[in-house]
Structures are given as C-alpha cells and as structure tokens.
Amino acid sequence: MADPVDVLVVGGGSTGCGIARDLAMRGLSVTLVEQGNLTHGTTGRMHGLLHSGGRYAVSDQASARECIEENRVLRDIAGHCVETTGGLFVQLEDDPDEYFEQKLEGCRECDIPAEVLTAEEAREREPYLTREVKRAIAVPDGAVDPFRLCVANAADAVEHGARVETHAPVTDVLVEGGEVIGVEVEHESGPGKRVHTKPGTTEEIRADHVINATGAWAGRVGEMAGVDVEVRPSKGVMMIMNVRQVDTVVNRCRPKGDADIVVPHETTAILGTTDVEVEDPEDYPEERWEVDLMIETLSQLVPILSEARTIRSFWGVRPLYEPPGTGTTDPTDITRDFFLLDHEDRDSLPGMTSIVGGKFTTYRLMAEKISDHVCEKLGVSAACRTAEEPLPGSEDFSVLREYMDEFGLRSPIGRRSVQRLGSRADEVLKTAEPNPVVCDCEAVTRAEIRDAIEGAGSDLNAVRIRTRASMGNCQGGFCCHRMASELHPEYDEETVSAAWDELVQERWKGERHALWGEGLSQAALNYQLHGTTMSLDREPAVADFAAFDSGTETATDGGKSDGD
Amino acid sequence: MAIESDVLVIGGGLAGASAAIEAARGGASARLVTHKENTLRNASGLIDVLGYHGSDEPIVEPFEAIPDLPDHHPYRKVGVDAVRESLALFDEITEGLYEGGHTETNALSPTYGGRVKPTSRYPKSAAAGLASRAEDTLLVGFETVTTFDAPLSAERLDSSVPFEVRGVTIPFPGEFRADARITRLARALDADELLDRENRTGTREALAERVSEHLGDAKRIGFPAILGDEEHREVRETLEDELGVPVFEVPMGPPSLPGMRLEDRLYEALETEGVRVESGNPVVGYTADEGRITAVSVDRGRREIPYHADQFVLATGGLVGKGIDSTREGVFEPVFDCHVPQPEERYEWFHDEAFDDQPYARFGVAVDDDLRPLDPEGDPEFSNLRAAGAVLGGYDMAREKSASGVSLSTGQVAGRNANEDLQ
Numbered sequence: 001m002a003d004p005v006d007v008l009v010v011g012g013g014s015t016g017c018g019i020a021r022d023l024a025m026r027g028l029s030v031t032l033v034e035q036g037n038l039t040h041g042t043t044g045r046m047h048g049l050l051h052s053g054g055r056y057a058v059s060d061q062a063s064a065r066e067c068i069e070e071n072r073v074l075r076d077i078a079g080h081c082v083e084t085t086g087g088l089f090v091q092l093e094d095d096p097d098e099y100f101e102q103k104l105e106g107c108r109e110c111d112i113p114a115e116v117l118t119a120e121e122a123r124e125r126e127p128y129l130t131r132e133v134k135r136a137i138a139v140p141d142g143a144v145d146p147f148r149l150c151v152a153n154a155a156d157a158v159e160h161g162a163r164v165e166t167h168a169p170v171t172d173v174l175v176e177g178g179e180v181i182g183v184e185v186e187h188e189s190g191p192g193k194r195v196h197t198k199p200g201t202t203e204e205i206r207a208d209h210v211i212n213a214t215g216a217w218a219g220r221v222g223e224m225a226g227v228d229v230e231v232r233p234s235k236g237v238m239m240i241m242n243v244r245q246v247d248t249v250v251n252r253c254r255p256k257g258d259a260d261i262v263v264p265h266e267t268t269a270i271l272g273t274t275d276v277e278v279e280d281p282e283d284y285p286e287e288r289w290e291v292d293l294m295i296e297t298l299s300q301l302v303p304i305l306s307e308a309r310t311i312r313s314f315w316g317v318r319p320l321y322e323p324p325g326t327g328t329t330d331p332t333d334i335t336r337d338f339f340l341l342d343h344e345d346r347d348s349l350p351g352m353t354s355i356v357g358g359k360f361t362t363y364r365l366m367a368e369k370i371s372d373h374v375c376e377k378l379g380v381s382a383a384c385r386t387a388e389e390p391l392p393g394s395e396d397f398s399v400l401r402e403y404m405d406e407f408g409l410r411s412p413i414g415r416r417s418v419q420r421l422g423s424r425a426d427e428v429l430k431t432a433e434p435n436p437v438v439c440d441c442e443a444v445t446r447a448e449i450r451d452a453i454e455g456a457g458s459d460l461n462a463v464r465i466r467t468r469a470s471m472g473n474c475q476g477g478f479c480c481h482r483m484a485s486e487l488h489p490e491y492d493e494e495t496v497s498a499a500w501d502e503l504v505q506e507r508w509k510g511e512r513h514a515l516w517g518e519g520l521s522q523a524a525l526n527y528q529l530h531g532t533t534m535s536l537d538r539e540p541a542v543a544d545f546a547a548f549d550s551g552t553e554t555a556t557d558g559g560k561s562d563g564d
Numbered sequence: 565m566a567i568e569s570d571v572l573v574i575g576g577g578l579a580g581a582s583a584a585i586e587a588a589r590g591g592a593s594a595r596l597v598t599h600k601e602n603t604l605r606n607a608s609g610l611i612d613v614l615g616y617h618g619s620d621e622p623i624v625e626p627f628e629a630i631p632d633l634p635d636h637h638p639y640r641k642v643g644v645d646a647v648r649e650s651l652a653l654f655d656e657i658t659e660g661l662y663e664g665g666h667t668e669t670n671a672l673s674p675t676y677g678g679r680v681k682p683t684s685r686y687p688k689s690a691a692a693g694l695a696s697r698a699e700d701t702l703l704v705g706f707e708t709v710t711t712f713d714a715p716l717s718a719e720r721l722d723s724s725v726p727f728e729v730r731g732v733t734i735p736f737p738g739e740f741r742a743d744a745r746i747t748r749l750a751r752a753l754d755a756d757e758l759l760d761r762e763n764r765t766g767t768r769e770a771l772a773e774r775v776s777e778h779l780g781d782a783k784r785i786g787f788p789a790i791l792g793d794e795e796h797r798e799v800r801e802t803l804e805d806e807l808g809v810p811v812f813e814v815p816m817g818p819p820s821l822p823g824m825r826l827e828d829r830l831y832e833a834l835e836t837e838g839v840r841v842e843s844g845n846p847v848v849g850y851t852a853d854e855g856r857i858t859a860v861s862v863d864r865g866r867r868e869i870p871y872h873a874d875q876f877v878l879a880t881g882g883l884v885g886k887g888i889d890s891t892r893e894g895v896f897e898p899v900f901d902c903h904v905p906q907p908e909e910r911y912e913w914f915h916d917e918a919f920d921d922q923p924y925a926r927f928g929v930a931v932d933d934d935l936r937p938l939d940p941e942g943d944p945e946f947s948n949l950r951a952a953g954a955v956l957g958g959y960d961m962a963r964e965k966s967a968s969g970v971s972l973s974t975g976q977v978a979g980r981n982a983n984e985d986l987q
C-alpha cells in the first residue's frame with residue numbers, strides 16, 4: 001500500500017483535474033483516480049462553449065457573473081485551448097421583444113459586454129444567418145477545447161507532483177470510526193495508461209481528505225460512503241457538422257428551449273441541445289427525435305444547416321444538483337450553479353467533501369473554492385495561484401507564428417499542429433525522424449500522436465481526444481489503423497489490436513446518429529475499408545490453410561511471365 | 565444529332581464495364597456513361613466471389629456455397645453458371661495481370677490490416693504473397709507510409725498463419741517530403757529515379773539494398789502496394805533479381821494502385837469491344853413511355869442532353885458512390901427512383917456494433933430473375949431497365965466478401981439479357 005496522501009480526488013473531468021492542479025500547486029500531495037480515461041465523463045461530452053454568461057443573464061445571474069469572470073481568466077491562462085469567437089444572441093421576427101430587452105439588461109447588470117446589432121450587422125458577421133433576423137446582441141462567448149484544457153490541468157498537476165491514475169474506478173469509500181479514511185480502487189485491464197499498478201489488482205489509497213468530483217456519478221460515490229448526494233443527471237444531444245457554418249457562437253434569443261445554439265469548434269460546428277432528466281448517467285436512450293430536432297429547429301436560425309452534412313452526434317449528461325426539498329420538475333429550471341457539500345457538516349461524516357453542479361467554464365473557480373475549503377480543514381495556508389499561472393502550452397503564445405514556419409510541414413498542417421500544442425509545439429514537433437501525417441482530415445502528424453501516447457498510454461480514444469485524430473469527416477475510416485500502428489511495437493500486438501477495435505467501435509457509436517446522405521455514404525465506405533479491404537470484421541477461423549489455392553508456379557516465378 | 569444506341573449502360577465500375585462489354589460482344593451498339601471515378605481506386609484490387617456464409621470459417625469452394633444463399637441474393641438471381649462465366653470473361657480481359665483462374669478454390673490473401681481473407685482472383689503482383697502458400701515471409705514497410713505498418717501486420721498475421729512472418733520498417737530511398745503521396749513513391753520506382761549522380765544508383769536497386777540485410781530466412785518479401793504504377797512488372801522483376809526471392813504487394817486501401825491498374829485494363833477492353841465511353845457527366849433523369857424508358861438525360865454542365873437507347877443498364881454502384889442515396893426520411897435510387905426496400909424507421913437501418921449484421925449494408929434495389937428492378941408491388945419498374953453491381957440490394961459484400969463477384973456476374977447477365985431483348 002502506498003503512503004497516505006493529503007488529498008484523494010475522485011473523478012478525472014474538468015473539475016477533478018482542476019482540483020488536482022490547484023492543490024498540487026499549493027504543495028499538497030494529491031492522487032486523482034478516474035474510472036475511464038481523462039474526460040471520460042461529461043467533460044468529454046459537452047458543447048465546447050466558453051460561456052460569456054449571456055445564456056444565464058436573465059435566469060441565473062449568479063452563474064452569469066461567475067461565467068464572465070472565468071471567461072476572462074481562461075483566455076489568459078489557457079489561450080491555446082480557447083478560440084475567441086464572440087457570440088450572438090439572435091432575435092428572429094417572431095421572437096419576443098421583451099425577452100431581448102431583458103437579456104440586454106441582464107448582461108449589463110452582470111458586467112457582460114453586450115452590443116446591440118441591427119439585422120444587417122448581424123448578417124454581415126454571420127452571412128448564413130436567416131433573413132428573418134430582427135436584431136442581435138453581441139457578447140464575448142468563445143469556443144473551448146475541453147480535452148486539451150482538462151489534460152493540460154492533469155499534466156500540470158503531475159508536473160507539481162500529483163499522481164494521476166486512469167482506468168481506476170473507486171469501488172468503495174473506506175470509513176473507519178465514523179470518518180472517511182480513503183478509497184478502494186480497482187485497476188482495470190484494457191488499453192490505457194496504468195503506470196502504477198497491474199491490471200486486475202485492487203488498491204487501497206488512504207488520504208486525509210477525499211474529494212468526490214464525479215459529476216453526474218456523485219450520487220453513487222456518495223452512496224459508497226453512506227451519504228445522499230442528490231444529483232439529477234440530465235442528458236443533452238450535440239450534433240457535429242462537417243464544416244463551420246458559423247464562426248461565432250450563435251444563440252437563439254428566446255426563453256429557454258431545446259436546439260437553440262450553434263458553437264464553432266475547430267473545423268466543425270456543433271449544434272445543441274436537449275435537456276431531459278435520466279436515471280442512469282451511463283445508460284440512457286440516445287433518441288432520433290433529438291437528432292432531428294437539432295436540424296429542424298436550428299435551420300430556422302441558419303437555414304443551410306438543413307442541407308449540410310452531419311458527421312456524428314453524441315450525448316452528455318449534466319451533473320445538475322439541487323438542494324434537498326427544492327422540488328424543481330423541469331430540469332431546464334434547475335440552477336446551473338455549483339454546490340460544495342461538506343459531509344462533516346451535512347452528514348456528520350468527516351473526511352469527505354463532494355462538489356456538484358456547475359459548468360465547464362467555471363471549473364477553475366469550483367476547484368479554487370473546494371481547494372480553499374479543504375486547505376482550511378487541513379490547516380494549509382498556501383493561496384490559490386491557478387488564476388494567474390498559465391497552463392502548459394499557454395505560457396508564451398507570441399512565438400506561435402515562428403513555429404509554424406519552422407517545422408517545414410505543409411503549412412495548414414503546421415498551423416493546426418501548432419494551434420493545438422501552443423507553446424509545447426517545439427518540444428513535441430522537433431523530432432529527428434520524418435514526421436508524416438497520420439490523420440489527414442484533422443492534419444495530425446506522427447509526432448503529435450506519439451506525444452499523446454506518452455501521456456495517454458495505449459488508450460487510442462485518449463490519444464484521439466488529445467490530438468483530434470480520427471475526429472474529422474472520415475471518422476477514422478482512413479486512420480484508425482494508422483493510429484493503432486503508432487502504438488506498436490512499444491505495446492504488444494494484443495494490446496494494440498484491442499485498442500484499435502475500441503477506437504473503431506467508439507467512432508461508429510457517434511456515426512450511427514448521422515446515417516443519411518454523406519454520413520451514410522461515408523459509413524458505407526468505412527465499412528468497406530475495414531470489412532472488405534482489411535477484413536477487420538471477423539477473425540477468420542481457418543481450419544486448413546492447405547485446402548486453399550496456393551497459386552501456380554508461374555505466378556511466383558519472379559514475375560517473369562507477366563503479360564501487360 | 566440525336567444520341568442513339570442499342571444498350572446504354574449507366575456507371576463505369578466493374579458492373580457497368582462487364583455489362584457494356586458483354587452487350588457489345590453480343591453485337592449491340594453499346595454506350596457507357598459514367599460520372600465520377602468508380603470505386604476501383606478505393607478497392608484493394610482483389611476479386612472476391614464468396615468468402616463467408618454464416619460462420620467465421622472462410623469458404624474454400626465458393627461455387628459450392630452459392631446454392632445455400634437466400635433466394636433474394638443476387639447470385640441466386642443469376643445462378644452459379646453465370647458466376648463462373650463472368651469470371652472466365654474477367655480472366656480473359658485481365659490476362660497476365662491477374663491470377664487465380666486455374667482453380668475454383670478460394671485463395672487466402674493477407675490484408676494490410678494483418679488478417680487473411682478469402683478471395684478468388686488476385687493481382688499477379690500479389691500472387692507470391694498468398695497466405696495459403698506456406699512460406700516464411702518478410703514484410704517491409706516505409707517510415708513515411710503510415711497506412712502500412714509492416715511489423716504490426718506481420719505480428720498479427722504471424723499469430724494466425726502456419727508460417728513465420730516478420731516485419732521491418734525502413735526509410736524509402738531518396739529524398740522525399742514526409743507527406744509524399746504513395747503515388748509519388750510509385751513513380752520514383754517506375755522511373756527508377758537516380759538517388760545520387762555519382763554512383764548512379766537507381767531507386768529500385770537502392771531499395772533492394774536496404775531490404776537485403778533484413779532478408780534472413782524469408783522465402784518471399786511483401787511490400788505495400790506501391791511498387792510502381794505503369795512499370796510495376798519491371799519494378800518487381802528488378803527487386804526479385806536483386807533479392808533472389810519472390811516479391812509481392814500487399815493489397816491496400818485508397819489510392820489503390822492495383823485497383824487503378826485493373827481500371828486501366830477494363831477501359832482498354834471497353835475500347836477494344838467498341839463501346840463508346842463517356843465520363844465526367846452524370847445521368848440525372850429519364851423519360852418513359854408505357855413502362856419503357858425512352859431516354860435518359862445527361863447533365864453536361866449547362867445543358868441536359870437526352871440519350872436514347874432501346875435497353876438500359878443501371879450500374880451506378882451502392883451507397884459509397886451514391887448510386888443509392890438517402891436523406892433523413894429515406895433511402896432512394898436517384899436516377900430512376902427505383903424502389904429500395906428499407907425499414908421505415910431510420911434507427912432500424914443500423915445495429916450498435918460496427919461489425920454487426922448491418923441492415924444498411926444490404927440497401928439497394930430488389931430485382932427479378934431478369935435483373936429488372938422491382939416496384940413495391942413486386943412488378944418490374946420498367947420493362948427495359950436492368951440493374952447490376954453494388955446498386956443491387958439484398959447482400960452484404962463486406963461481410964460475405966462477395967463484392968466483385970456480384971458486380972462481374974450481374975453485370976455480364978444484365979448486358980447479355982439487354983442484348984437478347986433488343987427490339
């Protein structure tokens with residue numbers, strides 16, 4: 001058994017990774033455990049909006065204020081994960097004037113810069129907006145890459161001495177003498193980084209304090225400790241388009257509703273979303289009506305969406321929380337704010353705190369609040385530095401341009417690599433060996449894949465989220481096997497094959513929801529490439545190789561009898 | 565002047581080419597109109613006839629297994645003999661380029677994914693590599709050709725075949741950008757480009773030199789299918805002379821040089837048979853009279869031109885090239901709007917596992933025994949329209965490993981029947 005640590009964090013989403021970084025920077029010994037890979041939970045399945053707070057300016061002003069503050073902080077400390085796209089709240093002819101005025105007023109009250117645009121001005125910024133636009137409010141919304149940001153937090157935590165363990169679900173919270181003293185984790189087999197222990201083993205990790213940062217799963221971890229954490233998981237769909245129909249975040253300016261926002265993300269645009277309460281954060285229906293609704297409703301705002309190519313859809317589950325007794329029936333009315341549950345005060349169970357609710361945009365603030373809380377308990381006085389210290393990759397952005405030329409890659413490839421890597425570009429891309437492209441759609445080179453493997457181990461889905469490889473138009477049809485190849489020979493054939501298969505299946509999971517038009521055509525091509533050409537669809541059970549045609553002598557006479 | 569022919573074939577893949585050649589050989593004036601590139605440049609170049617039915621045990625004798633297929637399968641529509649004849653036609657057209665015609669037994673080919681697969685005809689360049697030939701093998705990959713990882717493919721193959729397979733990765737000789745295309749490397753071998761002016765070493769010799777130190781006990785050497793484009797025979801010959809063992813290509817994905825070589829051969833054959841081939845413009849509509857198609861219209865950019873014919877063959881391919889297309893509401897055949905059987909609910913078009921028995925993989929038109937597309941009531945859509953190849957439904961070419969066999973046989977039968985029906 002390892003030495004006890006100061007703090008054990010459960011959950012490798014943005015919240016957990018943010019906490020691990022914060023505490024490690026304050027000098028505490030920290031271990032973070034995550035059941036899947038990093039961002040396995042909601043963090044890897046969100047919309048990518050760096051909120052300006054505008055969306056909450058009418059209904060939830062406390063959240064709105066936090067959003068605009070954190071929005072400013074993240075632009076600073078995580079520049080390489082953020083695209084400052086700006087956002088619009090668009091009012092169409094039939095949308096209520098009153099709400100538009102409230103939105104504008106709300107933004108001003110919350111200190112969110114807001115500018116009213118005429119229909120012409122709005123369409124000048126976003127030419128694909130419908131002609132039905134009446135006017136719009138411009139706000140500083142942005143696009144954020146949750147994968148990069150979350151991984152950068154974890155990497156920096158490790159840099160500051162933390163241990164980060166993936167594929168390690170907590171199976172029990174250990175309580176002794178009425179106090180939480182640690183957790184039991186299972187080290188799972190399957191591809192992925194498991195640097196510390198052997199798959200199949202269990203480990204007890206003792207800690208002075210345990211933080212439950214498991215988002216939508218917080219109720220389950222609470223249960224293990226015998227306390228109630230009333231999370232109300234609520235699912236939402238997001239649909240990825242093949243190109244960026246818009247370059248700013250486009251929101252519909254009307255009271256709450258499904259399918260009211262389009263977020264540009266890298267080379268794509270993502271439509272969202274729905275809000276339906278579910279029982280189980282891991283097993284819920286992914287429904288056709290949700291997919292259809294995105295296109296039908298959002299094409300009122302951006303008409304070309306009805307003709308555009310969809311590449312996949314995915315779902316996430318919001319970790320909504322409301323204090324016992326609130327009794328909200330519609331999940332869209334549940335607050336987006338976060339809550340810190342001190343189980344000592346609340347349930348007379350010292351040694352554990354849960355953090356629930358909130359948003360990705362406010363992850364750092366959440367981490368700061370809970371870190372302050374835990375430090376106070378542990379008698380640590382070090383102050384939070386996460387609002388000032390840039391994340392790895394964002395230290396010095398001014399050198400970006402030089403990198404682009406330096407690596408001698410085709411320029412769009414170099415540009416995209418450098419954008420993804422930020423100030424780490426030098427370290428990653430400067431290799432002695434040739435650096436060919438592995439994923440054509442997203443222009444991801446071998447060096448980036450290998451760098452990601454170093455961080456993620458053999459889990460190709462973790463490599464994918466770090467690099468965007470296989471996330472473009474072809475959805476991995478042309479590159480899953482190339483990514484798998486990069487694992488070999490460092491990992492043996494069996495591990496590589498398992499990781500490869502897992503990636504192919506994961507890609508298919510989202511493609512299923514875009515199975516018409518170009519999407520179906522691409523799926524059929526991928527099926528042919530994988531099934532017909534490579535024969536990956538099954539492991540052939542050959543009884544007797546000698547029963548098959550072994551060719552003729554002339555066929556192998558050195559090609560000399562070839563006609564042509 | 566009006567454009568007139570006896571038989572008009574729409575689509576220039578394996579199916580369309582077979583149909584047009586067969587019709588022309590039967591004496592008809594045949595014309596083939598095709599829009600974009602066909603799927604051959606995506607395809608491996610292997611000619612699969614029937615590799616699996618039901619179990620995971622690959623079929624040894626495809627012709628014996630065909631009668632076990634369900635009634636609606638295209639092979640059952642044309643019958644075993646027609647499949648045999650279509651392969652004979654293929655062998656004739658591809659003489660010297662393809663092997664496998666000496667037997668009715670399937671061969672096992674290695675794939676670049678490191679698996680073996682049952683197939684019936686293989687490019688001559690791949691013949692020495694058959695996995696059903698028990699000889700120790702060295703696979704050679706190139707540092708910058710990310711799509712073929714020789715050591716990984718070798719390790720995967722080695723675990724399933726009765727001989728030893730090793731793999732090495734070497735730099736491709738010469739100075740190329742890290743992202744040089746496969747076709748660029750093939751051209752360097754074609755032209756045997758000089759690496760260095762002084763000792764005048766050519767690419768082929770330099771390549772052989774780099775490989776020779778890894779040869780060991782291997783009895784044959786496999787490369788990704790990039791060993792030359794036009795001059796592939798000479799490239800292989802030089803390598804074999806230098807290395808002293810047979811050299812082969814492992815069939816690959818796009819851009820597939822073996823597929824392109826086959827395409828060239830097919831188009832030569834079309835020319836030899838006097839088929840008029842027109843590519844670059846799609847067929848976008850048709851006119852019909854009393855259940856007979858009288859003409860189709862070809863979109864030539866500004867204008868739509870009517871092409872008249874007595875008989876028509878639809879060989880526009882499947883979902884990949886949009887011979888079958890779809891919207892969120894349904895699946896359709898875009899040229900004649902022939903009926904495409906399908907589950908009404910879109911969420912029943914697929915199963916949740918990628919390699920499950922996928923309903924979408926079987927999408928296509930249903931036909932009668934004369935290969936005429938059928939309407940929802942089971943009657944022919946038109947009396948003079950036949951369909952062939954991947955536009956047909958009711959079979960899963962990837963799962964069965966039957967793609968090219970179905971295209972060749974239904975193509976030939978459609979061409980023949982069209983010819984016989986000429987008025």
Ligand SMILES: Cc1cc2nc3c(=O)[nH]c(=O)nc-3n(C[C@H](O)[C@H](O)[C@H](O)COP(=O)(O)OP(=O)(O)OC[C@H]3O[C@@H](n4cnc5c(N)ncnc54)[C@H](O)[C@@H]3O)c2cc1C
Binds near residue numbers: 015034316319
């Ligand atoms: C549809 C949708 C769209 C959204 N869009 C946005 C947006 O645009 N902008 C924004 O700011 N926010 C958005 N959010 C909210 C945001 O995504 C979440 O609030 C945030 O990602 C939550 O992060 P987290 O770390 O708290 O939870 P998670 O990311 O879910 O992390 C919890 C982790 O705990 C792990 N875990 C669970 N049980 C165990 C166990 N027993 N042992 C070990 N590990 C365990 C899980 O695997 C998971 O990785 C969206 C949410 C949804 C659902």
Ligand SMILES: Cc1cc2nc3c(=O)[nH]c(=O)nc-3n(C[C@H](O)[C@H](O)[C@H](O)COP(=O)(O)OP(=O)(O)OC[C@H]3O[C@@H](n4cnc5c(N)ncnc54)[C@H](O)[C@@H]3O)c2cc1C
Binds near residue numbers: 603846880899
């Ligand atoms: C990735 C991949 C790998 C494959 N690997 C193998 C393999 O290993 N072994 C094997 O046996 N087979 C393989 N195949 C299958 C084989 O190559 C053919 O795809 C198949 O036989 C279908 O051929 P086809 O002639 O019906 O259609 P296609 O080859 O698709 O040809 C259809 C043609 O019709 C044209 N067309 C479409 N609509 C119109 C229109 N409106 N007007 C005019 N022209 C039109 C298209 O542009 C195209 O040129 C593979 C296919 C793919 C896609």
